[in-house]
Amino acid sequence: MSESDESDGYERLFADPVRETMDGAAYGTWRAITAPDAVSLAFGFPYPDALPNGKVNEAVDALLEIDHEDALQYAGGDYADAITETVVERTHARGIECTEAEVHVTNGATHALDTVAQTFLDPGDTIAVEAPTYMGALRLFRNYGVDVEGYAMDENGLDVDAFAADLAAREEAGDPLPKFLYTVPDFQNPTGVTLSTDRRERLLELAETYDFLIVEDDPYGQLRYDGTTPEPLKSLDEDGRVVRVDTFSKTIAPGIRTGWVVADEAIVRELDRINAGGENVFTLGLIARYCEATDFEADLEDLRAGYRERRDRMLDALDSRMPAGVEWSEPAGGFFLWVEFPEGIDAEELLETAAEEGVTYLPGSYFFHDDRGSRYARLSFSYVTPEEIEDGIAALARATRAALPAVEASDD
Amino acid sequence: MSESDESDGYERLFADPVRETMDGAAYGTWRAITAPDAVSLAFGFPYPDALPNGKVNEAVDALLEIDHEDALQYAGGDYADAITETVVERTHARGIECTEAEVHVTNGATHALDTVAQTFLDPGDTIAVEAPTYMGALRLFRNYGVDVEGYAMDENGLDVDAFAADLAAREEAGDPLPKFLYTVPDFQNPTGVTLSTDRRERLLELAETYDFLIVEDDPYGQLRYDGTTPEPLKSLDEDGRVVRVDTFSKTIAPGIRTGWVVADEAIVRELDRINAGGENVFTLGLIARYCEATDFEADLEDLRAGYRERRDRMLDALDSRMPAGVEWSEPAGGFFLWVEFPEGIDAEELLETAAEEGVTYLPGSYFFHDDRGSRYARLSFSYVTPEEIEDGIAALARATRAALPAVEASDD
Numbered sequence: 001m002s003e004s005d006e007s008d009g010y011e012r013l014f015a016d017p018v019r020e021t022m023d024g025a026a027y028g029t030w031r032a033i034t035a036p037d038a039v040s041l042a043f044g045f046p047y048p049d050a051l052p053n054g055k056v057n058e059a060v061d062a063l064l065e066i067d068h069e070d071a072l073q074y075a076g077g078d079y080a081d082a083i084t085e086t087v088v089e090r091t092h093a094r095g096i097e098c099t100e101a102e103v104h105v106t107n108g109a110t111h112a113l114d115t116v117a118q119t120f121l122d123p124g125d126t127i128a129v130e131a132p133t134y135m136g137a138l139r140l141f142r143n144y145g146v147d148v149e150g151y152a153m154d155e156n157g158l159d160v161d162a163f164a165a166d167l168a169a170r171e172e173a174g175d176p177l178p179k180f181l182y183t184v185p186d187f188q189n190p191t192g193v194t195l196s197t198d199r200r201e202r203l204l205e206l207a208e209t210y211d212f213l214i215v216e217d218d219p220y221g222q223l224r225y226d227g228t229t230p231e232p233l234k235s236l237d238e239d240g241r242v243v244r245v246d247t248f249s250k251t252i253a254p255g256i257r258t259g260w261v262v263a264d265e266a267i268v269r270e271l272d273r274i275n276a277g278g279e280n281v282f283t284l285g286l287i288a289r290y291c292e293a294t295d296f297e298a299d300l301e302d303l304r305a306g307y308r309e310r311r312d313r314m315l316d317a318l319d320s321r322m323p324a325g326v327e328w329s330e331p332a333g334g335f336f337l338w339v340e341f342p343e344g345i346d347a348e349e350l351l352e353t354a355a356e357e358g359v360t361y362l363p364g365s366y367f368f369h370d371d372r373g374s375r376y377a378r379l380s381f382s383y384v385t386p387e388e389i390e391d392g393i394a395a396l397a398r399a400t401r402a403a404l405p406a407v408e409a410s411d412d
Numbered sequence: 413m414s415e416s417d418e419s420d421g422y423e424r425l426f427a428d429p430v431r432e433t434m435d436g437a438a439y440g441t442w443r444a445i446t447a448p449d450a451v452s453l454a455f456g457f458p459y460p461d462a463l464p465n466g467k468v469n470e471a472v473d474a475l476l477e478i479d480h481e482d483a484l485q486y487a488g489g490d491y492a493d494a495i496t497e498t499v500v501e502r503t504h505a506r507g508i509e510c511t512e513a514e515v516h517v518t519n520g521a522t523h524a525l526d527t528v529a530q531t532f533l534d535p536g537d538t539i540a541v542e543a544p545t546y547m548g549a550l551r552l553f554r555n556y557g558v559d560v561e562g563y564a565m566d567e568n569g570l571d572v573d574a575f576a577a578d579l580a581a582r583e584e585a586g587d588p589l590p591k592f593l594y595t596v597p598d599f600q601n602p603t604g605v606t607l608s609t610d611r612r613e614r615l616l617e618l619a620e621t622y623d624f625l626i627v628e629d630d631p632y633g634q635l636r637y638d639g640t641t642p643e644p645l646k647s648l649d650e651d652g653r654v655v656r657v658d659t660f661s662k663t664i665a666p667g668i669r670t671g672w673v674v675a676d677e678a679i680v681r682e683l684d685r686i687n688a689g690g691e692n693v694f695t696l697g698l699i700a701r702y703c704e705a706t707d708f709e710a711d712l713e714d715l716r717a718g719y720r721e722r723r724d725r726m727l728d729a730l731d732s733r734m735p736a737g738v739e740w741s742e743p744a745g746g747f748f749l750w751v752e753f754p755e756g757i758d759a760e761e762l763l764e765t766a767a768e769e770g771v772t773y774l775p776g777s778y779f780f781h782d783d784r785g786s787r788y789a790r791l792s793f794s795y796v797t798p799e800e801i802e803d804g805i806a807a808l809a810r811a812t813r814a815a816l817p818a819v820e821a822s823d824d
Binding site for chain 2: 015021046051052053061073080109123139249269276281
């Protein structure tokens with residue numbers, strides 16, 4: 001008979017992928033990176049005025065008045081039923097054809113990625129990600145016991161040539177090909193860069209050639225502050241290769257945590273089946289009503305104005321304050337930009353001085369599946385005021401300058 | 413190079429457990445069992461007046477007024493923070509000691525079970541369930557590629573002697589022992605029966621002896637209409653063997669889909685980590701505020717009165733109308749009772765006549781992992797009015813009578 005005297009000893013009972021990742025941090029632990037009186041350039045949150053408290057309250061009133069008790073019942077009422085149609089409309093607004101049968105609604109984009117992961121990944125499978133990539137996705141993919149291959153990026157997004165070369169080499173060597181590529185093509189988290197149209201087309205060809213899917217995570221696509229947006233991968237997708245993930249978190253509010261997948265009907269059927277329960281029909285009804293009552297495009301214009309001002313202020317502050325040798329991306333949209341410090345500066349070590357100077361950020365290590373992140377930082381301009389951005393970048397510049405002499409000395 | 417010319421051909425890309433269960437029905441498909449003008453004894457829903465529209469609306473008003481924009485932000489405001497404390501209070505009210513570190517909040521009980529399954533189950537593992545058991549749990553466990561062993565029940569719940577004998581036989585034969593036993597100990601879905609206290613104690617001993625966990629799913633425990641409730645398995649659990657699942661779906665509303673797990677801190681740590689994203693802090697804040705503002709125990713008394721009346725009406729109607737040879741359970745709480753038809757009546761076939769007569773129910777086959785269900789039906793008294801219950805049972809009695817001569821004929 002089995003023995004179990006250790007009070008903490010559940011390891012033998014956990015699933016293999018859980019046991020193998022037990023030292024990992026939980027989703028959201030990065031939110032603990034704060035410091036007293038410091039400006040947070042760490043939080044990838046909408047700024048408070050972007051959150052539509054009044055309209056949400058009105059939507060709840062209307063939902064409860066019109067759908068009565070059905071609004072709180074298991075299956076929801078007419079507004080909850082309308083969520084799929086609402087999502088189809090939002091998807092059409094991005095230039096993507098889709099039917100209701102191609103939509104799977106989830107509790108936010110990360111939950112969508114989790115359901116996609118559960119639907120496609122067996123332990124030992126390989127997946128491809130951008131390096132760096134969204135830390136929440138990295139963490140959840142690890143939960144599935146898969147090998148994560150990270151491919152480098154430049155100012156036009158994923159380096160598709162390098163990716164193609166590796167795929168060819170893998171096939172040649174008989175190494176496993178990825179089940180899917182996970183990409184944030186527009187204003188990527190964390191780098192802020194956008195995948196060019198020719199690379200999007202090339203990726204779709206590669207997916208067909210090497211028989212993998214492309215998981216397109218697009219939370220920021222509608223938040224472009226200048227220039228024109230390339231077509232989403234899903235709208236270029238003629239072979240059903242793209243599993244697209246979108247969310248209301250950045251266009252309505254993250255607290256109502258609702259996202260969706262657009263994919264081939266045969267995939268959506270399995271996502272529906274695998275994603276057992278957990279559908280908050282009250283929230284779904286609220287969102288459908290909200291979208292019916294608001295002018296979504298006008299709301300987006302307001303949001304773009306608020307974020308554009310913040311982005312511009314951050315870029316200006318970086319230009320005027322940062323010492324030579326520090327580089328950063330210039331995002332045309334989204335919430336983030338990506339800083340590369342000169343050799344010898346470790347962004348995780350720098351965080352301590354920076355916090356003392358009055359600013360926090362997320363060190364690059366969060367965004368890599370390996371140890372490539374030490375010289376990078378993600379700065380978010382989405383949450384704080386333009387004035388706080390100015391102060392935060394000034395503090396970061398002071399901290400960087402203080403670290404620089406040590407770098408120069410070690411170069412001697 | 414791989415080829416993929418079939419438009420629907422994603423099978424090779426799906427995870428193994430998904431591919432193996434692709435013919436399965438999606439969560440909630442049982443809700444499609446309806447018929448025009450028929451009374452639904454199929455829906456395990458709260459009755460409409462049980463749903464607190466006014467109080468939910470007030471809670472939203474207060475949440476948005478007090479927590480301002482934080483209510484809609486990623487991390488939520490003070491009320492969302494208070495959800496764990498709220499859950500601890502609700503758990504204490506069930507006589508269970510627990511701390512905030514022993515609580516993991518989920519998007520409802522089914523989502524809780526899904527997270528527990530992902531945390532503990534590898535493909536090929538064995539789990540034990542009651543036969544019959546909750547169909548939503550059965551479906552989601554199948555998604556993990558595990559062997560499901562079903563153990564018979566009687567009027568005191570799971571037949572623990574038979575379970576113990578099988579565990580001993582499995583150990584003797586070197587067959588796999590279960591990772592966990594899934595049980596609904598109070599007013600089980602679908603049978604309505606309650607596990608006796610001595611069997612609860614025996615189960616905990618077995619869990620220790622054979623090194624498995626007990627997943628206690630307790631959505632109905634507070635809805636007892638007469639007699640006294642045995643202590644929950646979790647409150648008897650001295651060795652951290654019980655992973656308890658509870659929900660607000662039956663005590664506030666299912667549409668806000670919020671549940672939780674109470675388990676050893678070491679287990680909760682992994683549940684927190686595995687359950688990536690998807691936390692609807694708006695709903696969590698709403699619930700915390702709702703619980704702060706309401707008299708929860710008084711609300712429960714009102715709910716008990718409403719459900720008690722329905723249960724009594726159903727038992728009376730069955731007594732006065734059903735032909736001899738039909739048997740049913742007499743639940744002391746919950747939403748359901750379980751009907752056994754005489755040999756020769758197939759509950760799935762009977763459903764067609766019953767729907768014509770004016771009633772629908774869920775055939776027993778939904779609740780078994782094998783083909784043991786053909787002579788059973790789950791009747792729910794929770795959703796419809798007492799008058800509809802009367803009409804529904806009358807219709808079921810007519811349908812049963814019409815089927816009986818055929819039985820007797822085939823016995824000749």
